[in-house]
Amino acid sequence: MLAARVLALADDADRAAQAPIARAFQLFLLLHVTTRTLLWALRAADRPGRYLLAAGLAACGLAAWRVPRYARAATVVALAILTIKLADSFPTTSNHFFIEFLCIALLALCNIEQADERALLLSAARWLTLIVFFWSGMQKVLYGTYFDAAFLGFSISSKPSFAALFGWLVPSLEVARLQSLRPLGPGVGPFAIQAPLAVATANGVYLFEMLAPLLLVIRRTRMLAALATLGFVFCIEVGALELMFGALFLNLLLLFLPRPVNRMLLPGFAALYAVLVASRLGILPRFWFN
Amino acid sequence: MTLAAKQRLVVAALAALALWPIAHRALVVQTRLSPWRFFGWAMYCTPKLPVMVELTALRGKARMRLLPGALSREERRAVQRLSEQRGVWGTFATPARLAVRLLTSQYYADAVEIAVTHWYLDPATARIATQRYDYTYPR
Numbered sequence: 328m329l330a331a332r333v334l335a336l337a338d339d340a341d342r343a344a345q346a347p348i349a350r351a352f353q354l355f356l357l358l359h360v361t362t363r364t365l366l367w368a369l370r371a372a373d374r375p376g377r378y379l380l381a382a383g384l385a386a387c388g389l390a391a392w393r394v395p396r397y398a399r400a401a402t403v404v405a406l407a408i409l410t411i412k413l414a415d416s417f418p419t420t421s422n423h424f425f426i427e428f429l430c431i432a433l434l435a436l437c438n439i440e441q442a443d444e445r446a447l448l449l450s451a452a453r454w455l456t457l458i459v460f461f462w463s464g465m466q467k468v469l470y471g472t473y474f475d476a477a478f479l480g481f482s483i484s485s486k487p488s489f490a491a492l493f494g495w496l497v498p499s500l501e502v503a504r505l506q507s508l509r510p511l512g513p514g515v516g517p518f519a520i521q522a523p524l525a526v527a528t529a530n531g532v533y534l535f536e537m538l539a540p541l542l543l544v545i546r547r548t549r550m551l552a553a554l555a556t557l558g559f560v561f562c563i564e565v566g567a568l569e570l571m572f573g574a575l576f577l578n579l580l581l582l583f584l585p586r587p588v589n590r591m592l593l594p595g596f597a598a599l600y601a602v603l604v605a606s607r608l609g610i611l612p613r614f615w616f617n
Numbered sequence: 618m619t620l621a622a623k624q625r626l627v628v629a630a631l632a633a634l635a636l637w638p639i640a641h642r643a644l645v646v647q648t649r650l651s652p653w654r655f656f657g658w659a660m661y662c663t664p665k666l667p668v669m670v671e672l673t674a675l676r677g678k679a680r681m682r683l684l685p686g687a688l689s690r691e692e693r694r695a696v697q698r699l700s701e702q703r704g705v706w707g708t709f710a711t712p713a714r715l716a717v718r719l720l721t722s723q724y725y726a727d728a729v730e731i732a733v734t735h736w737y738l739d740p741a742t743a744r745i746a747t748q749r750y751d752y753t754y755p756r
Binding site (some may be wrong): 331419433437458459482512513 | 621624625626628629631634638642652653654655656657658659660662664705706736738740741742743744745747
């Protein structure tokens with residue numbers, strides 16, 4: 328059957344570790360959507376209903392964690408809550424949310440207590456990761472703003488965080504030129520960068536994003552590709568302080584490892600989210616992250 | 618639901634997910650839909666740039682530019698809303714509702730013209746370029 332064959336491409340040769348991997352993925356996702364929804368609620372003091380959604384998701388996470396036999400029911404409730412969030416945030420819903428939503432939908436669909444359904448969940452989540460990663464690269468090609476690093480140049484010119492992160496790729500005179508391209512207006516530019524290192528990096532990004540999915544499908548190269556992709560995503564997301572998306576995508580990539588590394592790292596992600604929420608609440612020093 | 622049915626459902630959803638970015642790209646080109654929204658995975662491909670709205674009242678052959686100072690607070694909000702909606706929906710967001718509002722307040726005008734200008738980073742020149750859409754609404 329075609330569907331089974333397609334899914335098998337992303338399956339493991341040995342399914343022994345799938346149970347703890349799937350369980351850790353389930354708990355991580357419930358923790359992640361709870362944190363994201365709480366941060367979303369904190370952004371709008373005039374929308375108390377958002378806190379209710381966050382509280383509902385927290386209850387789902389707690390139920391799934393403490394009473395594993397209710398875990399699947401908890402994901403079904405979480406999916407219903409996220410549907411409300413989707414309706415509330417549309418059309419400015421982030422693509423990040425869509426990934427969370429699909430992953431929770433997969434958890435609601437598949438019973439991870441059963442080996443075949445667990446394998447279905449993990450294969451589907453891996454395919455989702457591959458599709459998102461591949462298209463992130465392909466879209467950069469289609470938009471054409473990475474060949475001459477124009478998008479990077481624009482970002483350096485307009486965002487100090489980008490200038491701090493990627494400024495070392497570009498000679499200081501070029502950085503100064505890019506930062507002088509203000510105020511923005513029709514005709515302003517060019518944002519293209521001459522520095523070979525910056526151009527190579529910009530082109531390397533989409534090449535990696537398009538090539539890595541292929542290497543992640545092939546079982547022989549999966550492990551190495553997963554480690555390389557984890558490093559790549561970690562550097563970009565931490566550098567850009569896209570911490571929430573970074574944590575989600577790292578956990579999706581951890582699904583490609585043959586051991587339950589995601590279970591080992593779960594307390595670390597929980598601690599990270601506690602720090603982020605505390606920072607947003609002002610309990611810890613505030614800093615910008617997304 | 619059987620395992621086979623679930624597998625078919627999942628693969629169908631994944632296929633839709635894999636093909637949607639092609640349609641998304643076509644929609645962005647045709648309608649200036651936001652590349653950052655609607656799950657096309659085109660974030661960080663092109664910067665989010667403003668959408669400008671210019672209003673002109675037409676009476677006979679005379680053209681009178683409607684500057685923000687000449688508008689009521691509600692009209693200024695409506696202009697801001699149109700700018701934001703265009704940034705997300707592209708040409709799917711038409712200025713028709715704003716035009717109705719303006720034709721009511723600008724009672725002397727035979728028509729109103731609404732020019733919507735999208736800024737974008739032109740990959741050919743690496744400079745900020747614009748695409749303008751003109752809408753004329755007669756009374």
